[in-house]
Amino acid sequence: MKAYGFTRYGGAETEAFLDLPVPEPGPGELLVRVAASGVNPADWKVRAGLRRADLPLEPPVALGREVAGTVERLGAGMSGFAPGDEVFGGTVGSAGGWAEFARVPVSFAALRPSEVAVTDAAVLPVAAATAYDALVQLALPPAATLLVVGAGGGVGLAAVQLFRSRGVEVVGIASHGKHELLAGLGAAPLAPGAPVPGRVDAVLDLVGGDALRGAVANLDGNARVILSAADHAGVAALGGRPVERVRSGERLAAVARLVADGSLDPNVTEVRPFDEAGSALAVVEGGHARGKIVLRIP
Template sequence: MTGMKAYGFTRYGGPEHESYLDLPVPEPGPGELLVRVAAAGVNPADWKVRAGLRRTDLPLEPPVALGREVAGTVERVGGGVEGFAPGDEVFGGTVGSAGGWAEFARVPASFAALRPSEVAVTDAAVLPVAAATAYDALVQLALPPGATLLVIGAGGGVGLAAVQLAVAGGVEVVGIASRGKHDLLAAMGATALAPGSEVRGTVDAVLDLVGGEALRSALSGLGGNPPVIVSAADHAGVAALGGQPVARVRSGERLAAVARLVAEGALDPRVTDVRPFDEAASALAVVEGGHALGKIVLRIP
C-alpha cells in the first residue's frame, strides 16, 4: 500500500487548479491515526484553503488533498496513541496536507472520537467542523434558558446546528438568513429574519457566522451592542465591537458530546447531499457558490 487517490489542488488559486491526485499513503505521526476514509465533509474552508485565504493559519505546499473532516476506519495508529486501535470506526479532523478527500487521511487522536453505531458514517463525517463549532460557541456563550440569541448566518451549516442546540437548551433564537431558509428555521423553533431586517427587542448575545457588514448592520439595529458577541467568521471585526472569536476546543471529548446529541435525536447534522468521490469538483462548486441547502458529503470508495 504505497499510493492512493485523492482530490485537491496543485497550486493556490481558482477551481482550475483542482484535480484528482496520486499521492503516497500518509504515515501517521506520533499521536495520530491513519484512517481509511469512508466519508468526508465539504465545507467553505475547503475552497478558502485552495484559494490561499488560509495560508497564514494553514500553510501548505501543494499538491495537497482537500478536506478538513472525515469518518472511517482506523488503519494504523502512531506512537503514543491510546484509546484507539486498528478497525475502530472513528470520525475527526484532518492534519495539514493529509486532507480527507482521499482514500486515507491522518487524523489527530486528540481530535477524533469513536463513532456511535446509531450515527451514520455520512452524519459523523460532518460533525468536526460545523456542528462542533456550533457546540463550542454555545458552551462559550453559556446562555441560560429564556435568554435570547441572535445568530447571523443562521442558514449555514454552523448556524443550523447552533439554532438546534440553543433551542434545545431553552434559548430563544432569532436567526438572520436568506429567505429560502426561513421555513426550516421556523420549523426548528427560531424566529427568522432576512438580512438587513431590523432586530426588535432585547438580545442577550450574538453569534456571528458571516462577519463584515452583515455583523455591523445587525448590531446597528439593536440600539447598543449586547453584552456578549462571538464570531466564527470575523475575528478582527468582532474584536473592534468588544466581542471575541469563537473559542474552538478541538478535542475528542467535544466530538463525542456532539455525536451523543445526534444519536439521541437532539441534533440533525442536515446532510442533504451525499455524492460519489468522482463528483468532488461539483460538490465544492456548490459550496463555493453558496448554493448548498444542507451539508454535502463525499463517499470515498
C-alpha cells in the same frame, strides 16, 4: 492513493484528482481509511490561499477538513484506539479527507456511535463542533435570546438546534429561502438588514464583515455578548471576541451523543460519490448548498 485537491493556490481551475502517497501517521496521529468526508467553505478558502496564515501548505494538497472512517493504524506510542475502530475527526495539514486515507490527530478524534451514520459523523468536526463550542462559551440560560448572523449555513443550523434544545430563544438572520427551515427548527427568521425585534442577550456571528456590523447596528447596543466564528478582527472592533474552538475528542463525543439521541440533526442533504468532488465544492463555494454535502470515498 486517490485524492482530490489542488496543485497550486488559486481558483477552481487548480483542482484535480491526484495520485498521492498514503500518508504515514506520526506520533499523536491515526491513519484512517476514509469512508466519508464533509464539504465546507473552509475547503475552497484553503485552495484559494485565504487560510495560509494559519494553515500553510505546499501543494499538491488533498482537500477535506473532516472525515469518518476506520482506523488503519496508529502512530508511534498511541493508545486509546485500535485498528478497525470506527472513528470520526478532523484532518492534519496536507493529508486532507478527500482521499482514501487521512491522518487524524488522536486529540481531535472520537469513536463513532453505532446510532450515528457514517455520513452524519463526517460533518460533525467542523460545523456542528463549532456551534457546540459557541454553546459552551456563551452558556446562555433558558429564555435568553440569541441572534445568529448566518443562521442558514451549516454552523448556523447546528447552533439553532443546540441553543433551542437548551431553551434559548433564537432569532436567525438568513436569506428568505432558509426561513421555512429555520422556523421548523424553532427559530424566528429574520431577513438581512431587518430591524431586530426586542432585546437580544448575545450575538453569534457566522458571516463577518458588513453582515456582522449591520446586525449589531440594528440592535441599538442591547447585546451583552458578541461572538464570531468568521471575523476575529471585526468582532474585536465591536467589543466582542471570537468563538474559542476546542478541537478535542471529548467535544466530538458530546456532539455525537446529541445526534444519537435525536437532539441534533446534522442536516446532510446530499451524499455524492467521490468523483463529484469538484462539483460538490463548486456548490458550496457558490453559496447554493441547502444543507451539508458529504463525499462518499470508495
